[in-house]
Amino acid sequence: MSLDVASLGRESSWEGVRAAVGGLGVSGYAAADTLQHLGAHVIVLDDGDDDALREKATLLEMLGVDVRMGPGSTASFPEGVDLFVTSPGWEPTTPLLAEAAARAVPVWGEVELAWRLRGEDAAPWLTVTGTNGKTTTVQMLESILRAQGLNALAVGNVGTPVLEAVMNPEPFDVLAVELSSYQLHWSQSLSAQASAVLNLAPDHIDWHGGLDAYTADKARIYERTQVAAVYNVQDPVTERMVEEAEVVEGCRAIGFTLGIPATGMIGLVDDAIADRAFIPGRVSSAAELGSIKDIGLAAHGDSSRVPAPHVVANALAASALARAHGVEPRAVRDGLRAFVPDAHRIAEVATVAGVRWVDDSKATNAHAAQASLNGFEHVVWVAGGLAKGASFDELVIATRDRLRAVVLIGADRELIAEALRRHAPDVPVVEVDTGKTDPMDRVVEVAAPLAREGDTVLLAPGCASMDQFRNYSARGDSFAAAVHRLRDRS
Structure with a gap:
């Protein structure tokens, strides 16, 4: 008979608890380390076996964790387990998780474990999900929050495990938490101070088993929200999620919009970011939170630059979450000015012979690629990779008038080629087939003569990268290096 772990928290005794951790990635390592520290007997299961995993395994074994790794390690369910903490990448149909359900063993994600271990006077969570823009939004x-003078940290799917921040000996004032649909699937008790769904488009359908299941997991972020449930006015499904959520009494629905905001929204009046949600006189007036030209000013140093619409939308969502926490208008402006985006997010690589080369390798699904393409007038589009079950018809229909030409790479390039033949048959398409090897030198060689002066060659693949690259960063780095070689030859 398994122990009842539902009531256990940071101050509880975990002696006698047998916990299994599925996967030895970033979140799995954090979960195993924390549970061992609390006194539980921990078993880690991972079929992988490489240098990085072995290094983590060695560290955990020195602490007394039972690490079982290598092929076949997840073939059987450990006996006597009271709690299973799963990797966010493990699909719900994974046999070990199905076995846990059959044995009535609770299955939590690392985020759920972190929530339960927060302790007294814990930092509130401001949570963000969406198909695209999550990382940018929590970093904004x-x-x-830091411009307000708060000890804040962006955590979760952005890189730093939530559990690591929660267990930090020096407590934070507030956490900006990025949550993927995978993480939300395994979360049952989160109660954010404010939460937001930025947008919704088909993604990870193979993992969730369908769009309805994917949507339902995204909507979990609004459950038990305390102060503000933030939705995208331009994406009605996010508003329906708020309407259907069981929130804490008194929680308000707050919209963000690229248009003029109505009462209860944050939006734009000309170039100004206007708050009609968090001021006493919001029925008849607005507070200015800054200008759209403030967004990323420190990184770009160009006050005349206007960021792409989806970047502005991310800034509006971040502003709404910050205002829900009580941040002053001045800090919103100063924080947006100080924001520096990560690499591979609409990053200008070089201008060669009057043609801009832009790296948006982070655009790993069709929705993100469409948003990226909408920021440029005439584009030679570099796309392809692993499509993850996505369709590209809507993207092509929406952007075909911008496409000068398309260069396709990767395992699922034919899916994009078919959409282009159906909806943009006059757009030139070149397929670069290098198998599983790096195609970027050939891509740049092919793309350069297709572009005209004033055009942009845009790497916005709309697909994952792992068929040809280690990750999207490696893909973007390779593209940039190939462009620099082109520039040096010119």
Whole structure:
């Protein structure tokens, strides 16, 4: 008979608890380390076996963790387990997780474990999900919170495990938490101070088993929200999520919009970011939170630059979450000015012979690629990779008038080629087939003569990268290096 772990928290005794951790990635390592520290007997299961995993395994074994790794390690369910903490990458149909359900063993994600271990006077969570823009938004939010003088950190799917931040000996004032649909699937008790769904488009359908299941997991972020449930006015499904959520009494629905905001929204009046949600006189007036030209000013140093619409939308969502926490208008402006985006997010690589080369390798699904393409007038589009079950018809229909030409790479390039033949048959398409090897030198060689002066060659693949690259960063780095070689030859 398994122990009842539902009531256990940071101050509880975990002696006698047998916990299994599925996967030895970033979140799995954090979960195993924390549970061992609390006194539980921990078993880690991972079929992988490489240098990085072995290094983590050695560290955990020195602490007394039972690490079982290598092929076949997840073939059987450990006996006597009271709790299973799963990797966010493990699909719900994974046999070990199905076995846990059959044995009535609770299955938590690392985020759920972190929530339960927060302790007294814990930092509130401001949570963000969406198909695209999550990382940018929580990083903007972190910058705004720090401009207010708060000890804040962006955590979760952005890189730093939530559990690591929660267990930090020096407590934070507030956490900006990025949550993927995978993480939300395994979360049952989160109660954010404020939460946001930025947008919704088909993604990870193979993992969730369908769009309805994916949507339902995204909507979990609004459950038990305390102060503000933030939705995208331009994406009605996010508003429906708020309407259907069981929130804490008194929680308000707050919209963000690229248009003029109505009462209860944050939006734009000309170039100004206007708050009609968090001021006493919001029925008849607005508070200015800054200008759209403030967004990323420190990184770009160009006050005349206007960021792409989806970047502005991310800033509006971050502003709404910060205002829900009580941040002053001045800090919103200063935080947006100080924000520096990560690499591979609409990053200008070089201009060669009057043609801009832009790296948006982070655009790993069709929705993100469409948003990226909408920021440029005439584009030679570099796309392809692993499509993850996505369709590209809507993207092509929406952007075909911008396409000068398309260069396709990767395992699922034919899916994009078919959409282009159906909806943009006059757009030139070149397929670069290098198998599983790096195609970027050939891509740049092919793309350069297709572009005209004033055009942009845009790497916005709309697909994952792992068929040809280690990750999206490696893909973007390779593209940039190939462009620099082109520039040096010119």
